[in-house]
Amino acid sequence: MxxxxxxxxxxxxxxxxxxxxxxxxxxxxxxxxxxxxxxxxxxxxxxxxxxxxxxxxxxxxxxxxxxxxxxxxxxxxxxxxLVKTSMNMGIAATYGVMTRTAWTYIGSGALWRLMRLRKGPVIAALYPVGFLLLQAFLAWLVAYGIAQLAQLLLSGPFAVMLGWAVGAGAAYGVLEWFRRKDNKFFAYYLMHDYAYSARTNGAxxxxxxxxxxxxxxxxxxxxxxxxxxxxxxxxxxxxxxxxxxxxxxxxxxxxxxxxxxxxxxxxxxxxxxxxxxxxxxxxxxxxxxxxxxxxxxxxxxxxxxxxxxxxxxxxxxxxxxxxxxxxxxxxxxxxxxxxxxxxxxxxxxxxxxxxxxxxxxxxxxxxxxxxxxxxxxxxxxxxxxEGRPASKSRIETPVNRYNRVTP
Structure with a gap:
C-alpha cells in the first residue's frame, strides 16, 4: 500500500x-x-x-x-x-481510606517495588498521606492549645471538658479549611485517586x-x-x-x-x-x-x-x-x-x-x-x-511481585 x-x-x-x-x-x-x-x-x-x-x-x-x-x-x-462519586466522602471517611490505601501498598510490598522503578510517582503517592497527617497534627495542636488555655483562664470541674469541646470544634474547622482549599493542595484529590484502585486490590x-x-x-x-x-x-x-x-x-x-x-x-x-x-x-x-x-x-x-x-x-x-x-x-x-x-x-x-x-x-x-x-x-x-527506535534509557526490568494473569 x-x-x-x-x-x-x-x-x-x-x-x-x-x-x-x-x-x-x-x-x-x-x-x-x-x-x-x-x-x-x-x-x-x-x-x-x-x-x-x-x-x-x-x-x-x-x-x-x-x-x-x-x-x-x-x-x-x-x-x-464515577470519579466524583468516589470522591464524595467527608473528612473522617477520607482518613479511613488513607489508612486502608497505605496498608494495601505497604502490606502487599507493592510500594517498595514501585520505588525501584521511579521515585517521582511514589513520592506523589506518599504526598497526600504525609500532608493529611500534617493537617491532622495541626488540628490536634489547635485543640490542645485551646484546652490548655481554657484550664488557665477558667476554673471548676467543667473547664477541661469545655476546653476540649471548643478545641475539638476548632480542630474540625482547621481540617475543613484544608479540605475546602484542596484545589491548591491536591491532598484529598490524590488520596481518592490512589484509593480508587487500592480498595479492590487492583481489580x-x-x-x-x-x-x-x-x-x-x-x-x-x-x-x-x-x-x-x-x-x-x-x-x-x-x-x-x-x-x-x-x-x-x-x-x-x-x-x-x-x-x-x-x-x-x-x-x-x-x-x-x-x-x-x-x-x-x-x-x-x-x-x-x-x-x-x-x-x-x-x-x-x-x-x-x-x-x-x-x-x-x-x-x-x-x-x-x-x-x-x-x-x-x-x-x-x-x-x-x-x-x-x-x-x-x-x-x-x-x-x-x-x-x-x-x-x-x-x-x-x-x-x-x-x-x-x-x-x-x-x-x-x-x-x-513505524521503525522509530525506542528510547535507549527505557526500563524493562520485571520487578512486579504479582505477575499472575489469572486468579
Missing part, C-alpha cells in the same frame, strides 16, 4: 482521561488553546468546531498539515461521574467495568465507520483503562482488516500503580495480550520531567507479564527539557500537575512528538512511528 493510500483524511479520536472529576469541556478548551499555539510555532492550520457526529461529548477539528486537509472528530470517553470496580463495556461498544461502532483511522488516547490513569478496553475489543473480533486503522497512544501512564497490586489479574492479562498483537499499534510516551508518571517504564515488561512474542508498546520520551524552551521549562518544572498534562500541550521545539499532528495530521500512528 502506498503512502498516499495510507494517508488520513478522516479520523475519529477517543480520549480517555485520567482520574479527573471535571467536565470534558476542560479538555476541549485545553485543545483549543494549545493547538492554536502549536500551529503558530510549527506553521500549520488547525481550528475547532462543535461536534458533528454522535456521542456524549467532543469537538470537531479541521486541519491543514503538510499540504493535506484532515477532518477529525474527538470524543471524550466520560467517567468523571476494576464493577461500575468502572460497566463503563468500560460502553467504551468498547462506542469504539466498535467507530471501527464500522468510513474513518481512515480510529485513535484511542489514554492519559494517566486512562492509559490502563485503554489497555483493557482495547484488549476486550480485539478479543471480541471487532477489528476488521478492511476497516479503519486502529491506533493506541498512552501518555504519562501510571500503569504500575495498578498492575503491581495483588488482584490486578485483569489488567496484567490485558497488558500481556495487547503486547503481542499487531493491531492496534501502541505508542507509549512519557518524560522524566513528569514526576507523576512512570517515565520510560515499559508498562508490560516492568509488570512482569511480557510474552515471548512481545512487540509492543513503542516506548519513548517527550523529552521536556529539550522540547520546551529554557524559559518555559524553568517556569513549569516545579508545577508537577501541570507538567503531567504537558503531553496534551504545545512544545516550543517539538521533535517527533506533536500531539496535534498525531490527532489531526495526515499520518496514522504507525505511519508516523
Amino acid at each position: 502506498s503512502d498516499q493510500d495510507k494517508s488520513v483524511r478522516k479520523r475519529l479520536v477517543f480520549y480517555i482521561p485520567g482520574y479527573d472529576p471535571f467536565h470534558p469541556r476542560r479538555y476541549r478548551e485545553l485543545y483549543r488553546k494549545e493547538s492554536a499555539l502549536q500551529s503558530e510555532i510549527s506553521g500549520y492550520d488547525i481550528g475547532l468546531k462543535p461536534k458533528q457526529g454522535k456521542g456524549p461529548y467532543g469537538w470537531h477539528v479541521s486541519a491543514s498539515i503538510d499540504g493535506a486537509d484532515v477532518e477529525t472528530e474527538i470524543e471524550v470517553l466520560y467517567w468523571a461521574d 476494576n470496580p464493577l461500575e468502572l467495568e460497566k463503563r468500560m463495556s460502553d467504551f468498547v461498544a462506542r469504539i466498535s461502532d467507530a471501527l464500522a465507520s468510513d474513518a481512515d483511522e480510529v485513535l484511542v488516547v489514554g492519559h494517566s490513569s486512562g492509559a490502563h483503562l485503554g489497555v483493557s478496553v482495547l484488549a476486550d475489543l480485539v478479543r471480541a473480533g471487532r477489528v476488521r482488516d478492511s476497516g479503519p486503522t486502529l491506533s493506541f497512544l498512552t501518555l504519562g501512564q501510571v500503569v504500575p500503580m495498578v498492575s503491581f497490586l495483588p488482584d490486578a489479574w485483569r489488567l496484567r492479562a490485558d497488558l500481556s495480550f495487547l503486547a503481542s498483537q499487531e493491531t492496534p499499534f501502541w505508542v507509549d510516551v512519557t518524560a522524566p520531567g513528569d514526576g507523576c508518571a512512570f517515565a520510560l517504564c515499559d508498562p508490560v515488561s516492568v509488570s512482569g507479564v511480557a510474552p515471548a512474542d512481545k512487540s509492543q508498546p513503542l516506548v519513548f520520551s517527550a523529552a521536556f527539557t529539550q522540547t520546551l524552551s529554557p524559559e518555559r521549562w524553568n517556569a513549569l518544572k516545579r508545577r508537577f500537575f501541570r507538567l503531567h498534562f504537558q503531553y496534551l500541550c504545545a512544545f516550543d521545539r517539538p521533535k517527533d512528538y506533536d500531539y496535534f499532528q498525531i490527532t489531526a495530521g495526515p499520518k496514522t500512528l504507525i505511519e508516523r512511528y
Whole structure:
C-alpha cells in the first residue's frame, strides 16, 4: 500500500482521561488553546468546531498539515461521574481510606517495588498521606492549645471538658479549611485517586467495568465507520483503562482488516500503580495480550520531567507479564527539557500537575512528538512511528511481585 493510500483524511479520536472529576469541556478548551499555539510555532492550520457526529461529548477539528486537509472528530470517553462519586466522602471517611490505601501498598510490598522503578510517582503517592497527617497534627495542636488555655483562664470541674469541646470544634474547622482549599493542595484529590484502585486490590470496580463495556461498544461502532483511522488516547490513569478496553475489543473480533486503522497512544501512564497490586489479574492479562498483537499499534510516551508518571517504564515488561512474542508498546520520551524552551521549562518544572498534562500541550521545539499532528495530521500512528527506535534509557526490568494473569 502506498503512502498516499495510507494517508488520513478522516479520523475519529477517543480520549480517555485520567482520574479527573471535571467536565470534558476542560479538555476541549485545553485543545483549543494549545493547538492554536502549536500551529503558530510549527506553521500549520488547525481550528475547532462543535461536534458533528454522535456521542456524549467532543469537538470537531479541521486541519491543514503538510499540504493535506484532515477532518477529525474527538470524543471524550466520560467517567468523571464515577470519579466524583468516589470522591464524595467527608473528612473522617477520607482518613479511613488513607489508612486502608497505605496498608494495601505497604502490606502487599507493592510500594517498595514501585520505588525501584521511579521515585517521582511514589513520592506523589506518599504526598497526600504525609500532608493529611500534617493537617491532622495541626488540628490536634489547635485543640490542645485551646484546652490548655481554657484550664488557665477558667476554673471548676467543667473547664477541661469545655476546653476540649471548643478545641475539638476548632480542630474540625482547621481540617475543613484544608479540605475546602484542596484545589491548591491536591491532598484529598490524590488520596481518592490512589484509593480508587487500592480498595479492590487492583481489580476494576464493577461500575468502572460497566463503563468500560460502553467504551468498547462506542469504539466498535467507530471501527464500522468510513474513518481512515480510529485513535484511542489514554492519559494517566486512562492509559490502563485503554489497555483493557482495547484488549476486550480485539478479543471480541471487532477489528476488521478492511476497516479503519486502529491506533493506541498512552501518555504519562501510571500503569504500575495498578498492575503491581495483588488482584490486578485483569489488567496484567490485558497488558500481556495487547503486547503481542499487531493491531492496534501502541505508542507509549512519557518524560522524566513528569514526576507523576512512570517515565520510560515499559508498562508490560516492568509488570512482569511480557510474552515471548512481545512487540509492543513503542516506548519513548517527550523529552521536556529539550522540547520546551529554557524559559518555559524553568517556569513549569516545579508545577508537577501541570507538567503531567504537558503531553496534551504545545512544545516550543517539538521533535517527533506533536500531539496535534498525531490527532489531526495526515499520518496514522504507525505511519508516523513505524521503525522509530525506542528510547535507549527505557526500563524493562520485571520487578512486579504479582505477575499472575489469572486468579
